[in-house]
Structures are given as C-alpha cells and as structure tokens.
Amino acid sequence: MALPGGGHRESRMIARLFSFRGGVAPEAYKDASAGMPIRRAPLPSRLIVPLRQSPRATARCCVEVGQKVLKGQRIGEAEGSLGTAVHAPTSGTVTGFDPHTMAHPSGLATRCVVIEPDGEERWIEHRPFDVKAAGRDAARAWLRDCGVVGLGGAAFPSHVKLGADAGIDTLILNGAECEPWITCDDRLMRERATDILAGARILADLAGARRLLVGIEDNKPEAIAAMRAAAHDAGGEVRIQPVPTRYPMGGEKQLIRVLTGIEIPHGRLGAEHGVQCFNVGTAHAAYRAVAHGEPLLDRIVTLTGNVARPGNWEAAIGTPLDELVAFAGPGADTDRYLMGGPMMGFALPRLDVPLTKASNCIIAASPSLMPPPPPEQPCIRCGECARACPAELQPFELYWFSRARNFDKARAYHLFDCIECGCCAYVCPAHIPLVDYYRFAKGEIQAREHDQAAADRARERFEFRNLRQARDKEEKAARLAAKAAETRARPAAGSGTAAASPSAAQQAALLPASAEDKKKALIAAALARAQAQKAAAPPRKADGPGAATRAESAADAGRRQAGSTYTPDDGGATSAEAGDSAR
Numbered sequence: 001m002a003l004p005g006g007g008h009r010e011s012r013m014i015a016r017l018f019s020f021r022g023g024v025a026p027e028a029y030k031d032a033s034a035g036m037p038i039r040r041a042p043l044p045s046r047l048i049v050p051l052r053q054s055p056r057a058t059a060r061c062c063v064e065v066g067q068k069v070l071k072g073q074r075i076g077e078a079e080g081s082l083g084t085a086v087h088a089p090t091s092g093t094v095t096g097f098d099p100h101t102m103a104h105p106s107g108l109a110t111r112c113v114v115i116e117p118d119g120e121e122r123w124i125e126h127r128p129f130d131v132k133a134a135g136r137d138a139a140r141a142w143l144r145d146c147g148v149v150g151l152g153g154a155a156f157p158s159h160v161k162l163g164a165d166a167g168i169d170t171l172i173l174n175g176a177e178c179e180p181w182i183t184c185d186d187r188l189m190r191e192r193a194t195d196i197l198a199g200a201r202i203l204a205d206l207a208g209a210r211r212l213l214v215g216i217e218d219n220k221p222e223a224i225a226a227m228r229a230a231a232h233d234a235g236g237e238v239r240i241q242p243v244p245t246r247y248p249m250g251g252e253k254q255l256i257r258v259l260t261g262i263e264i265p266h267g268r269l270g271a272e273h274g275v276q277c278f279n280v281g282t283a284h285a286a287y288r289a290v291a292h293g294e295p296l297l298d299r300i301v302t303l304t305g306n307v308a309r310p311g312n313w314e315a316a317i318g319t320p321l322d323e324l325v326a327f328a329g330p331g332a333d334t335d336r337y338l339m340g341g342p343m344m345g346f347a348l349p350r351l352d353v354p355l356t357k358a359s360n361c362i363i364a365a366s367p368s369l370m371p372p373p374p375p376e377q378p379c380i381r382c383g384e385c386a387r388a389c390p391a392e393l394q395p396f397e398l399y400w401f402s403r404a405r406n407f408d409k410a411r412a413y414h415l416f417d418c419i420e421c422g423c424c425a426y427v428c429p430a431h432i433p434l435v436d437y438y439r440f441a442k443g444e445i446q447a448r449e450h451d452q453a454a455a456d457r458a459r460e461r462f463e464f465r466n467l468r469q470a471r472d473k474e475e476k477a478a479r480l481a482a483k484a485a486e487t488r489a490r491p492a493a494g495s496g497t498a499a500a501s502p503s504a505a506q507q508a509a510l511l512p513a514s515a516e517d518k519k520k521a522l523i524a525a526a527l528a529r530a531q532a533q534k535a536a537a538p539p540r541k542a543d544g545p546g547a548a549t550r551a552e553s554a555a556d557a558g559r560r561q562a563g564s565t566y567t568p569d570d571g572g573a574t575s576a577e578a579g580d581s582a583r
Helices: 136-145 158-162 184-191 193-207 221-234 252-260 280-291 321-328 384-388 395-403 407-412 423-427 434-495 504-510 515-536 547-561 575-582
Strands: 047-050 059-061 074-078 092-101 109-117 170-175 211-217 238-243 275-279 298-305 311-316 336-339 361-365
Touching: 047 092, 074 109, 074 136, 136 158, 136 193, 136 280, 158 193, 158 275, 158 280, 170 193, 170 252, 170 280, 184 193, 184 221, 184 280, 184 298, 193 211, 193 221, 193 238, 193 275, 193 280, 211 221, 211 252, 221 238, 238 252, 252 275, 275 280, 298 321, 311 321, 321 361, 384 395, 384 423, 395 407, 395 434, 407 434, 423 434, 434 515
Parallel strands: 170 211, 170 275, 211 238, 298 361
Antiparallel strands: 047 109, 059 074, 092 109, 298 311, 336 361
16 A cells, blocks of 8 residues: 555554654643533623634624524634634624634734623524535535634634545544643543544545544543543544653644654645644534534633633633633632643733634633743753754754844744744743744744735736836827828828828838837828828919018009119119118
C-alpha cells in the first residue's frame, strides 16, 4: 500500500511510536477540574452570539431586531470559502445587532446578534442526515451549514479540512490535550466516547481514510480506558494509542509525527501526505450534526484556577463569560482571567465578552497562583530556546530580527513556522516574552503585505486607466480620419470625376501609427476639408470699383483741377508727393 508522502508501508496498524524534537514538561494542574463530571450551565439573561466565530471569516446576519427565533435556527449565513453558519443557541427574541468586544487580546469589537431567551427551548424541526444517500459534497455542505468547526481552539472550518479528495489514508483523532489546566476533552472522552468514535468514522468516511488512530496522552488513563471500551463495542478498525505526556504533543504536526513518523515540511499540510487530524470535540459535533441534525450550539469549557468549584461546563455559545465564571466561584483576589491555557492563552481584555466556539478554558489567575513574570533581561545566548523549540527553529535569531524590525530576515529564518507554543519563553532564563515578539513581527509582515497588495491593485487600476485613455484617443483619431476621408470622397463623387488614389497624407490619416502620425493626420484632414470646401464654393461675380478706389479717383481729379503736374509715363508721383516722401 502506497502512502502519499510516506512511501510504502504495511497495511496493519502502526504500533511503533516516534518522537519529535524539543518540547517541555510543565506542571499539569488538571486533577481539580478533571475529577468533576460535565455540568450543564443555565441559560444567561441574554446571549451575545458573534457572527465572527474565528479570525478567518464572518457570517452575514439573516435575522432582524424583534424577530422570534427557535433553538437551532440559522441567524448567520456562511460567507466565503472559510465561512460557516451561526445559529441561535436557544429560543427567544432578537433584541439587538450591535458590535461587542470579542474574546481576543486586541479587545476589538465585532457584530453580534443579541438574543433574549424565553426559557422554552423550542427547537426547529431537525432530523438525521443520510450521508451515504446525499453524497460527499452534500455532507460537507451540511457540516458547513451546521457550523461545525475545530473545537481544539483554532475553530478552523471542518468542511474545508475534508476538502477535495487528496488521497487521505489515515485520520487521526487528537485527544492529547497537552496544555496545562485544560480538561474539557478529557471529560468528553470519559463520558461520550461512543459518540466521539461514531463522529470520527463519519469524518473518516468523508475523507476517504482507511484507518483511524486516536492519540491520547498517557496522563489520562480514564479517557484511554473509556475510548478503548467504546472501540471494542463498536468494532471496526480503530486504534486507541497512548502517547507520551510532553508539551506540545497536541500540536497537529507533532502528533502526526509521533503516531505515523511522517514529518510535514514547511508550508505543507498533512492532507498532502495522506494524513488528516481532527479534535475529539469536533468529531462529537460532527456526530450530533449528522445523527441528530443538530447544529453546533454549545461547547464544553473548563473553568479552573483560583476558583472554589473547578470543573467543566457545557455552555451555550454567546454566554457572557462573567455570568459563566460566576458558577465556579472565583476567589476575591482574582486579578485577571486567561482564555486558553497558560502556554498559548491570553489575558481577556474584559470579562463580559461572549463565549465562542474557540473558547475551551477560562483560568482565574491571582498573584499567588500565577505571579507576574520577572522583568525582561538581556539575552545571554544560552541556546535553551533552540533546544526546546518543537518546530526546530532558532528562536534567539527570530527574537533579534523581530526586535530590530528586520522582518525580511525573520521571514527568511522561517518565522511563520513558529506555532507560538511558548516553549522558548518557558525555558528562557532571561524571562524574555519571545512569543510576543514573534506575534508582533508576524502582524507587521501581514500588515505590510496587505498594504503592498492594496498598492499593487491601485497601480493596476491606474495603468488600466492610462491604457483606456490611450485607446480612446486612438479610436477618436481613427474616427476623425475616417470622417475626413468620407468628406473628401463626397465632392469627387458628386462632380462625376474619377476618384484619385489616396495621397500619402490621406493614408497617414487613415492609418495613424504613432502620436506624431496621428497629429499629422489630423492636420492633413483639416487641410483637406478646407481645400474641399474652397473647391466646392461657386466663383464670386466681379464688382465695380470699391469705395476706396472711388475715393482715390476723386482725389486725383481734385488735384488735377488744382494744377498739379501729372506724368503718366510710369505712374510716378507728383512733385508735391515727392517732397512729402523726402520729408
């Protein structure tokens, strides 16, 4: 059996594990929240549902203020190739369509549909979707319209990852959950393993994969046991594979390398090498969408840190985080909240932001639990960051180039290969926030590329405008020359004379080749029109002497009467006139 990008391999399941370079082993802090079962969060007083669930695309609002909506009703239409639909998490009334701050470090706002729940939880009519009868393309469209995206934190559209048939041989289910504090996937695998594997088989069938691997870190023995029991009961060819607990094992390229030995090169995707990876939460959402016709309306989020009741809550998309965090009982000394884990997460700009599909964990931080980092010190070039980098980059070089704003060199050193895992900053003895420098450099490069693309489009429009004006001038000159030729031909035809062959000037006017030729053609055409008009005009009758001639004759007669001498031999002047001339 030939695997794309992997050479010839045996068809049996791969039992051998590989490894990846770098990585760290931070304290897990998972026991407190992983020991509690998933609880359903009550509906809040209002739901703020963002139409932009990820940085890649937004949805077009398809409801109006004051409209009654049902649970599962579409309130946002998917736009663009990376867009997915957005739905009402419960029944109620649309009370607003306003910008609200997003759960993003920038603190920027995005358009959100505000819904006031009525407490009735009235569903739209929904039914299972027959994947085999509908076909692959229809199934991908169904997942898009159900709003199914990656629930591992990136919220990448699942229908895009299924994409065109790229020869997928192996589908990997990511249950590593390597980030400290986060346990939502762990509890999901413990409690809903059967549904997860059913969704994984749906995704594998749509991708055309012939085998299914599930990678789970070995610090989750209960989840491994639950998934193995579900796989045994369901039958089929699926392998539940424990992997070493090492951060960032949950990274897509790292997990693919550990499970298959395939190393995905820079700028390439796993699908190009016959491997595709989905989160366990995504597989569960795909199962609900296909088996029950339910769109993605809620997600499981870990509430942990400086709280009295850590655990995992299943909450509706759009729930304000301040109302959700209150269920966990945050401590009085909580000074900030982190979205995501401590390695790749970020501090929330405010707490009244809505829950999105990418929100997997909220950590309440306090000075005693997470003290502020020490002040940044100069780099000592120890190389610890390079040894810890799982992407095998040179973080210290990227740091210097990013700090010096030498973005071309940073890009040459594969800045965009950085997965922003935070391993380099975790081991840095100088306490340099290296990932912040990399994010800054990436943002500057992307902004410059955007500006350059806008400038290129403006230049193309300007050049097209100049070409259009030059074309219009040429067409106008050709029309004038043709009209001139027609004008010249008309008198000749009227007089009955044979038309002469066109002159060189006429030929130049008919076929102008350059700006100078066009100018000469226009002049020649004007002269030809003047000559034609002069030739066509009737001859003027000869009149008698004009007034000036009559006045001069009268003056001569007066002089003769005065006795002036007149010599008519050659029209000479009189003596008086000669004296006037001398004077």
